[in-house]
Amino acid sequence: MQNDSVSPRITPEVLAHLRTWEGRSETLDDSITAAPIRGLAAALDCEDDATGNALPPLWHWLYFLPRAPQHELGADGHPRLGGFLPPVPLPRRMWAGGRLQWRAPLRVGDAVQRVSRIASVTHKAGRTGDLVFALVQHEIRRGETLCISEEQDIVYRAPARPGDTSPPPTPAPAEAAWSREIVPDPVLLFRYSALTFNGHRIHYDRPYATAEEGYAGLVVHGPLIATLLLDLLRRHAPEAVVTDFSFKAVRPTIDPHPFSVHGQPSEDGRTIQLWARDHEGWLTMQATARIR
Structure with missing residues (x-):
C-alpha cells in the first residue's frame, strides 16, 4: 500500500470500482511447523511444547503469511493493493477487529488450506476524512x-x-480477576513483526510512524494484543478450550509505555470478558471469549 501525500476522495465512482472486489477469493496452502510456535512462545514468555499439542488460539496467524517480493511493497511496507485486497486510495490501514470460531484443532505436521473471500467493501465519511471498510472471511481446513x-x-x-482530533478515550474497567502487564519495547514489536512477516513500518520505524502516519510512537500490533488477551486466558484456565472469540481495537497502543491485559470470567465460567488498558487507564481493545 503506497502512502501518497494527497489521498483522493472516495467518490461514488471510486467506491463502485472498489466494490468489484466483493466476492473475490484466494486459496493458500501451508503446513503447521514447529519453528514459528517456538518463536512466539519465546516472544510471549510462555512455555509451549510444539509437538503433539493443539495450536493455541490465534497462533494460526503465524501461517499463510504474505510473501510479496520486495519490489512489490509500498512506501508503508505493505504489499501494494489491487490483487486480492481492493486498491483503496487511502494511506493508513488498520486491522480493527474480528470474529473467530474454532471447530477442530490444528497440530504440528498438519497440511492446511485457507480459502479467503472479500465479503464486502463499504464507505463512511468520518470526522477526520474518508473511511473504507473491507470485511474479509477466511476458512481454514485440514483436508x-x-x-x-x-x-x-x-x-x-x-x-x-494537522489539527485532527482523536475520538474521546474510554476508561477501561478498574477491576479484573486476571491481569498482566506487558512492556512493548522495540524488541518485542520486531520479533512479532518478524514472526508474522509484517512489513508495516508503523511497528518498527519510529520516524515513519510519527512523521508519515501521525502516531506518537511505534504502534503495538492489534493481533499481538489480541493474542496476549487469549494468552492471559490460557495462563489462568489452561484446560479451557476456546470455541469463539471476538475483538475490537478501540485506541492505538503506543510504545514505550507499559500496557496491561485483563480478564473477567462470567459466573458460569464459560464467557470471559477480556480487555487491554494503556498506561493512562484508557481502553485500547475489548474482546469476548467463549470456552468449554
Whole structure:
C-alpha cells in the first residue's frame, strides 16, 4: 500500500470500482511447523511444547503469511493493493477487529488450506476524512475438516492532518480477576513483526510512524494484543478450550509505555470478558471469549 501525500476522495465512482472486489477469493496452502510456535512462545514468555499439542488460539496467524517480493511493497511496507485486497486510495490501514470460531484443532505436521473471500467493501465519511471498510472471511481446513472460521475487519483511513482530533478515550474497567502487564519495547514489536512477516513500518520505524502516519510512537500490533488477551486466558484456565472469540481495537497502543491485559470470567465460567488498558487507564481493545 503506497502512502501518497494527497489521498483522493472516495467518490461514488471510486467506491463502485472498489466494490468489484466483493466476492473475490484466494486459496493458500501451508503446513503447521514447529519453528514459528517456538518463536512466539519465546516472544510471549510462555512455555509451549510444539509437538503433539493443539495450536493455541490465534497462533494460526503465524501461517499463510504474505510473501510479496520486495519490489512489490509500498512506501508503508505493505504489499501494494489491487490483487486480492481492493486498491483503496487511502494511506493508513488498520486491522480493527474480528470474529473467530474454532471447530477442530490444528497440530504440528498438519497440511492446511485457507480459502479467503472479500465479503464486502463499504464507505463512511468520518470526522477526520474518508473511511473504507473491507470485511474479509477466511476458512481454514485440514483436508475436508473445517478447523477455523474467521472474519477480519480491515479499515482504511485518510492521511493524518494537522489539527485532527482523536475520538474521546474510554476508561477501561478498574477491576479484573486476571491481569498482566506487558512492556512493548522495540524488541518485542520486531520479533512479532518478524514472526508474522509484517512489513508495516508503523511497528518498527519510529520516524515513519510519527512523521508519515501521525502516531506518537511505534504502534503495538492489534493481533499481538489480541493474542496476549487469549494468552492471559490460557495462563489462568489452561484446560479451557476456546470455541469463539471476538475483538475490537478501540485506541492505538503506543510504545514505550507499559500496557496491561485483563480478564473477567462470567459466573458460569464459560464467557470471559477480556480487555487491554494503556498506561493512562484508557481502553485500547475489548474482546469476548467463549470456552468449554
